[in-house]
Amino acid sequence: xxxxxxxxxxxxxxxxxxEALHGIDLTVExxxxxxxxxxxxxxxxxxxxxxxxxxRKTAGQVRVFGIDIDRDFSSAKSHIGLVPxxxxxxxxxxxxxxxxxxxxxxxxxxxxxxxxxxxNLHQLGLWDKRNSIARNLSGGMKRRLxxxxxxxxxxxxxxxxEPTAGVDIEIRRSMWQFMRERNRAGTxxxxxxxxxxxxxxxxxxIAIINDGRVIEHADKKTLLTRMPRETFILDLxxxxxxxxxxPDFGLRxxxxxxxxxxxxxxxxLNDLFQALSRHGIEVLSLRNESxxxxxxxxxxxxxxxxxxxx
Amino acid sequence: MRWRQQWxxxxxxxxxxxxxxxxIWVQTxxxxxxxxxxxxxxxxxxxxxxxxxxxxxxxxxxxxxxLILMAVITNSYANVVSSxxxxxxxxxxxxxxxxxxxxxxxxxxxxxxxxxxxxxVCAAVSTTxxxxxxxxxxxxxxxxxxxxxxxxxxxxxxxxxxxYARTFDDISIVPTFVLTPLTYLGGVFYSLDMLPAxxxxxxxxxxxxxxxxxxxxxxxxxxxxxxxxxxxxxxGFILVLGALALRLLDRGYGxxx
Ligand SMILES: Nc1ncnc2c1ncn2[C@@H]1O[C@H](COP(=O)(O)OP(=O)(O)OP(=O)(O)O)[C@@H](O)[C@H]1O
Ligand SMILES: [Mg+2]
Numbered sequence: 340x341x342x343x344x345x346x347x348x349x350x351x352x353x354x355x356x357x358e359a360l361h362g363i364d365l366t367v368e369x370x371x372x373x374x375x376x377x378x379x380x381x382x383x384x385x386x387x388x389x390x391x392x393x394x395r396k397t398a399g400q401v402r403v404f405g406i407d408i409d410r411d412f413s414s415a416k417s418h419i420g421l422v423p424x425x426x427x428x429x430x431x432x433x434x435x436x437x438x439x440x441x442x443x444x445x446x447x448x449x450x451x452x453x454x455x456x457x458x459n460l461h462q463l464g465l466w467d468k469r470n471s472i473a474r475n476l477s478g479g480m481k482r483r484l485x486x487x488x489x490x491x492x493x494x495x496x497x498x499x500x501e502p503t504a505g506v507d508i509e510i511r512r513s514m515w516q517f518m519r520e521r522n523r524a525g526t527x528x529x530x531x532x533x534x535x536x537x538x539x540x541x542x543x544x545i546a547i548i549n550d551g552r553v554i555e556h557a558d559k560k561t562l563l564t565r566m567p568r569e570t571f572i573l574d575l576x577x578x579x580x581x582x583x584x585x586p587d588f589g590l591r592x593x594x595x596x597x598x599x600x601x602x603x604x605x606x607x608l609n610d611l612f613q614a615l616s617r618h619g620i621e622v623l624s625l626r627n628e629s630x631x632x633x634x635x636x637x638x639x640x641x642x643x644x645x646x647x648x649x
Numbered sequence: 650m651r652w653r654q655q656w657x658x659x660x661x662x663x664x665x666x667x668x669x670x671x672x673i674w675v676q677t678x679x680x681x682x683x684x685x686x687x688x689x690x691x692x693x694x695x696x697x698x699x700x701x702x703x704x705x706x707x708x709x710x711x712x713x714x715x716l717i718l719m720a721v722i723t724n725s726y727a728n729v730v731s732s733x734x735x736x737x738x739x740x741x742x743x744x745x746x747x748x749x750x751x752x753x754x755x756x757x758x759x760x761x762x763x764x765x766x767x768x769x770v771c772a773a774v775s776t777t778x779x780x781x782x783x784x785x786x787x788x789x790x791x792x793x794x795x796x797x798x799x800x801x802x803x804x805x806x807x808x809x810x811x812x813y814a815r816t817f818d819d820i821s822i823v824p825t826f827v828l829t830p831l832t833y834l835g836g837v838f839y840s841l842d843m844l845p846a847x848x849x850x851x852x853x854x855x856x857x858x859x860x861x862x863x864x865x866x867x868x869x870x871x872x873x874x875x876x877x878x879x880x881x882x883x884x885g886f887i888l889v890l891g892a893l894a895l896r897l898l899d900r901g902y903g904x905x906x
Contacts (some may be wrong), residue, residue: 372663392747393746413650427743428739428744439661443657445658644683
């Protein structure tokens with residue numbers, strides 16, 4: 340497989356002297372659904388900005404489908420569609436014009452641009468709004484407008500910087516569906532998000548950036564098997580006055596009807612339930628304390644922060 | 650990008666720029682018409698009658714070329730500076746930056762927008778002018794080429810101002826404190842001969858003087874300055890400002906972090 344994006348030793352020092360990226364390496368295979376995660380200020384948007392020519396790099400190399408951006412940024416750009424984190428359209432322009440103009444900047448004739456705009460607006464549920472000025476769209480609609488805009492030139496690599504921020508659950512699910520279909524149709528996708536369940540549901544490969552460094556870069560399945568432990572919440576049938584001593588499970592009582600338990604990889608849920616039954620504790624329902632990737636993310640980033648403080 | 654694609658990108662920019670100022674014509678096309686009409690009523694009609702003929706023309710007819718060119722200068726400049734500054738401020742300049750358009754196409758698109766506004770205003774103001782003054786046309790070629798070159802020149806200047814501007818103050822400082830004085834002192838209302846020797850010399854440092862005189866030649870057939878010198882100066886400025894604007898774009902000044 341060829342590489343959709345290949346980043347080597349990428350550094351960024353902003354004008355004020357702040358070093359946002361300390362030489363990062365990242366590879367995204369063609370056809371991948373790639374999650375770029377990291378806390379606020381980690382450097383995700385900076386890296387994306389460099390790839391899309393909104394930010395000038397200080398050092399390093401970026402290749403898009405093998406094209407070095409220092410050699411031929413223009414052809415590299417023609418393969419990328421960007422959905423930026425911040426709204427960046429002309430707020431008084433009608434939706435349809437925003438799309439047709441963007442296509443025009445890629446050299447796409449008006450007729451083809453309107454056909455594509457129509458198709459994408461239908462798919463993203465914005466067709467009714469085609470003549471509204473952008474300012475009159477809701478926040479979630481504006482995000483979808485930016486997705487439609489990024490697709491007008493049918494890019495092979497679609498980069499979405501927090502596309503679902505502030506989008507309601509129903510629309511978010513339909514956006515997931517949309518992104519999955521695009522990905523299946525062959526578009527490589529890079530997604531940043533702070534909703535870890537979103538990354539878990541969609542992405543095949545995950546990279547985590549913290550403080551301008553890549554601290555994790557692996558495929559999602561491998562990553563999840565590395566989870567040292569998983570935390571569950573148990574709802575009980577009867578109130579528990581005294582928490583029995585059950586070793587190996589790090590059992591904690593939250594309130595009389597709720598227990599929290601850490602399951603390491605050596606124990607199974609069966610082990611846990613056997614132990615609880617022995618003490619006459621009946622469990623009504625069971626749920627994850629948080630999403631699995633979220634727990635892993637907290638561990639990895641937490642460890643990294645501690646290591647660097649030490 | 651191939652030529653055809655570059656052309657489409659250019660066309661897109663021009664249409665967008667054109668629609669931008671046409672939609673707000675009350676703010677863009679109407680004011681210069683009103684201002685010019687006032688100049689004619691006050692200077693041309695009331696005061697002009699006391700002044701008597703200038704180089705064989707009535708004062709009213711004498712000031713027509715300068716007033717038209719003044720409107721072209723102000724409007725070409727204003728169009729590009731405000732358009733580019735808002736594109737920066739609202740970040741939609743990024744729509745162009747992420748696309749594979751060469752910088753010279755971006756520059757050409759904005760300049761063409763400024764020229765479109767300059768020409769539209771020129772047509773509107775000229776129509777108004779000839780309601781008051783008598784119609785003269787000495788050389789159509791000079792008139793058209795001077796309008797076009799002047800409009801290009803001040804569109805470029807407006808672009809550079811837009812690139813450097815960080816606040817709304819920055820986009821009004823140059824028009825108010827540089828452009829307007831230079832235009833007034835560029836011989837819109839008087840002939841160079843009327844000035845004392847020292848001020849004549851000083852006026853020669855004012856590039857706008859050359860444009861107004863060449864344009865007046867096109868309309869009335871009289872000028873204080875040799876025509877070739879005027880063209881040389883305008884074209885020289887266009888080349889210098891064009892190169893500077895492109896350099897700023899290539900460096901991403903003010904638009905790329
Ligand atoms: N123009 C700038 N000048 C100076 N520093 C900047 C600039 N833009 C970003 N930074 C800094 O660079 C760091 C990385 O910012 P970036 O926007 O890349 O983070 P991010 O990972 O996208 O965060 P978020 O999840 O909040 O969007 C931050 O500390 C930010 O303050
Ligand atoms: Mg960001």
